[in-house]
Amino acid sequence: MESANPKPAVAGNPKLLSIEVAEGVGIARRCWIKFNKEATSALYTPFVICLASGNLNIQSFRHYIAQDVHFLKAFAQAFELAEECADDDDAKIGIGELRKDVLEELKMHDSFVQEWGLEMVKESTINPATSKYTDFLLATASGKVEGVKAPGKLATPFEKTKLAAYTLGAMTPCMRLYAYIGKELQGLLDGKSNHPYKKWIENYSSEGFQASALQTEDLLDKLSVALTGEELAIIEKLYYQAMKLEIDFFLAQPLSQKTVIPLIRYHDPAEHCxxxxxxxxxxxxxxxxxxxxxxxxxxxxxxxxxxxxxxxxxxxxxxxxxxxxxxxxxxxxxxxxxxxxxxxxxxxxxxxxxxxxxxxxxxxxxxxxxxxxxxxxxxxxxxxxxxxxxxxxxxxxxxxxxxxxxxxxxxxxxxxxxxxxxxxxxxxxxxxxxxxxxxxxxxxxxxxxxxxxxxxxxxxxxxxxxxxxxxxxxxxxxxxxxxxxxxxxxxxxxxxxxxxxxxxxxxxxxxxxxxxxxxxxxxxxxxxxxxxxxxxxxxxxxxxxxxxxxxxxxxxxxxxxxxxxxxxxxxxxxxxxx
Missing domain, CATH: 3.40.50.1000 (HAD superfamily/HAD-like)
Structure with a gap:
């Protein structure tokens, strides 16, 4: 409101408030809305800003690609475990298709190596931030996290379906986050852009990847439809943890250049206020x-x-x-x-x-x-x-x-x-x-x-x-x-x-x-x-x-x-x- 003078009581800008999710909206959409702050944090990480600007050091990109390979291999393995647990034939087919997409993405990383002349180390050492997420994901898919039963202890097809839902709950935020970042960065490219990382941006903003992210969300919703409130709360917890680990992954990427953010990055309390x-x-x-x-x-x-x-x-x-x-x-x-x-x-x-x-x-x-x-x-x-x-x-x-x-x-x-x-x-x-x-x-x-x-x-x-x-x-x-x-x-x-x-x-x-x-x-x-x-x-x-x-x-x-x-x-x- 423009002033404190008398005006009718009005709500604030809807974008600024905690969003009330309409009844009937699936768990994937609810979680994305609830943890939108974390998505914004990922967008504003120094690594993403440097990549978006096109001046990300090539060695930093090389390191990122090498670490992302570990990510994708863990994704492929988790999709395979989820596919085995899914009771519904359509869900099995859908998860299988997503696993194939991940394997195609691994091939795309090979093309990155060739295009930029990167000397990619095939068996690069996995860094702590990468291993924290991959360990978390595979532990979830194996039923080794709190509140989730291991496959060997699942007595019924329904319990196996729950494990598949939990696994997708730990994967969906990463798929949606990459789709979100890809779209945001694509909006900064012009048609004649000679952006050095244009191919990376176009991949994650492409209709194909956007469709994969949406398919992952749809499968999560489908596998979760019969879950109790307590079980949905477990998915929400897994979703949030995955989102935080993904942000940590971006933050862990080494940068050999100065960056403009965060604003307090070069704040010295002895010299600055x-x-x-x-x-x-x-x-x-x-x-x-x-x-x-x-x-x-x-x-x-x-x-x-x-x-x-x-x-x-x-x-x-x-x-x-x-x-x-x-x-x-x-x-x-x-x-x-x-x-x-x-x-x-x-x-x-x-x-x-x-x-x-x-x-x-x-x-x-x-x-x-x-x-x-x-x-x-x-x-x-x-x-x-x-x-x-x-x-x-x-x-x-x-x-x-x-x-x-x-x-x-x-x-x-x-x-x-x-x-x-x-x-x-x-x-x-x-x-x-x-x-x-x-x-x-x-x-x-x-x-x-x-x-x-x-x-x-x-x-x-x-x-x-x-x-x-x-x-x-x-x-x-x-x-x-x-x-x-x-x-x-x-x-x-x-x-x-x-x-x-x-x-x-x-x-x-x-x-x-x-x-x-x-x-x-x-x-x-x-x-x-x-x-x-x-x-x-x-x-x-x-x-x-x-x-x-x-x-x-x-x-x-x-x-x-x-x-x-x-x-x-x-x-x-x-x-x-x-």
Whole structure:
């Protein structure tokens, strides 16, 4: 939501939330959705970024191919064991076809060796990360992992089918992950590309491999259809473990080159300071804080009137009147806001990034925000809110999936000198502080927002205004940076979702836009901003860095570029790595 002024309660961007899986969706799809964060982590590993950029050292690729041969041999063996256990003829045929695909993939690796002139060692030594996955996979297929019976102890065809399902549960995430990475990298190739690893990318993005990944998922679903909830939980556990081991496999690939990620890769706490800034409403939270405060006020009115009048109908009427008042305030704000955006777009469209023009245009929005906050105060709709009710609401506030774990990882990382600030239009900073204090470690985040004025823990209806507009946010942002004058090199990252964040997003070394704001997109297009998905931008940075042999990876503010992401998992992988 663009501000903390009254607006209807809305859900956050669906891409940012924990996805609710529709009933009837198979176990393969459910697991892929649930562990999508891990898939994103794999995409942002230094090995994949270097491969995508085309400047992966050839010896690193040689090592990867040699290790992948061990992977594929284990896959072929596991498919063979699963085929023996499958009771259904169609499933047997399907698993057999997948095993043949793996054997064909092994032949393809031989063609890689010939094409790149690699002196592949036929019996290369298997590294620990590779052996951890292959040992895990074959132990699963042999019934030697916790919760899985060995084939010799399986008394019925149904129990054997379960073992086949467990085996596919340990293989499916790798198939889907390679298909996912292949598609993502294929999207970065142009038709005339002379990318050195084009053949590898085209193989995993091909219709044939995509079909194999889908067939593996379909077989997993088919073999799992009669399993109990407890047995499905075992598959989920195997799926997750396989995904983590696959990421470890990518991370274990040796690189003899510098890489642009993770952002903290070359962070020296003695010399560098990571300055992290984030918006709160709909960046951090799922619901706008103004909607939460409105509901608290309405519930308070209902309870207070019921106690005073002992008449349920009277209390309901009072609550309805207050809800109506909130509705009027919200409607008025939306109309004024939309008109304000239109007014900012009447100037001639900029041919290039026009920061000064954007900043001047946003003065209109700043005036609007202050007027609307004054209307809220004068209406008295916030009067009488109990501080304890506000704190309880903060504790129950749902935060965006991945946001909490990201900041907890920053705070607990002893190798980082990090300073974290939350800048928000929220009327009541106590609501935010309570949301953080109830999550382990997040009370270390410094909150910069407006405050309620209280008398004996009850709100007077007044707001102590501190952060009301994009310009106010920028002033707070700059003040914080100025106060951190310890001589260290500062790397600034700002994470936001709307027009209210745009000046800070642009001033930061890395401005990350999460979700999608139509208003910001329109303003950005008008004033020459560029919206670039983060992953392709990282790949391009890696490419230029190696080509120019200089520190072109430096992320600099006021470039006019905002980096877009669809989840906090991307932010986590980009800044901290896997």
């Amino acid at each position: 990571l300055m992290l800034f984030s918006d709160f409403d709909l960046t951090f939270s799922v619901v706008d804080s103004s909607a939460i405060l409105a509901e608290i006020a309405i519930m308070k009115a209902s309870k207070s009137n019921q106690i005073q009048s002992e008449n349920k109908s009277t209390s309901m009427a009072a609550a309805a009147d207050l809800r109506n008042t909130w509705g009027v305030l919200s409607k008025h704000y939306i109309e004024e806001y939309d008109q304000c955006i239109e007014n900012m777009l009447v100037t001639e469209k900029a041919e290039k990034f026009d920061y000064e023009g954007l900043q001047k245009a946003l003065e209109q929005l700043s005036d609007l925000e202050k007027r609307e906050n004054l209307r809220v105060i004068e209406c008295g709709v916030l009067k009488g809110l109990d501080l304890e009710d506000i704190k309880r609401a903060g504790e129950r506030l749902i935060l965006q999936d991945g946001s909490t774990s990201f900041f907890q990882s920053i705070i607990t990382n002893e190798k980082l000198d990090a300073d974290i600030h939350v800048l928000s239009y929220c009327w009541c900073a106590d609501l935010i502080r309570s949301a953080f204090s109830s999550r382990g470690g997040l009370d270390a985040l410094k909150v910069h927002a407006n405050e309620f004025r209280y008398e004996e823990s009850l709100s007077t209806g007044e707001i102590i205004t501190k952060v009301e507009s994009p310009i106010d946010k920028l002033q707070v942002f700059n003040k914080i940076l100025d106060s951190r004058g310890n001589g260290k090199k500062k790397r600034t990252v700002y994470i936001g979702d709307s027009v209210g964040d745009v000046l800070c997003l642009l001033e930061a070394d890395v401005g990350i836009l999460i979700g999608s704001s139509p208003s910001l997109k329109r303003l950005g297009d008008h004033f020459g901003l560029t919206f670039t998905p983060l992953f392709p931008a990282v790949v391009e940075k890696q490419k230029k860095w190696m080509e120019e042999e200089e520190d072109s990876s430096t992320w600099k503010g006021l470039s006019g570029v905002l980096y877009t992401v669809s989840s906090w998992a991307e932010i986590h992988a980009f800044i901290l790595g896997s």
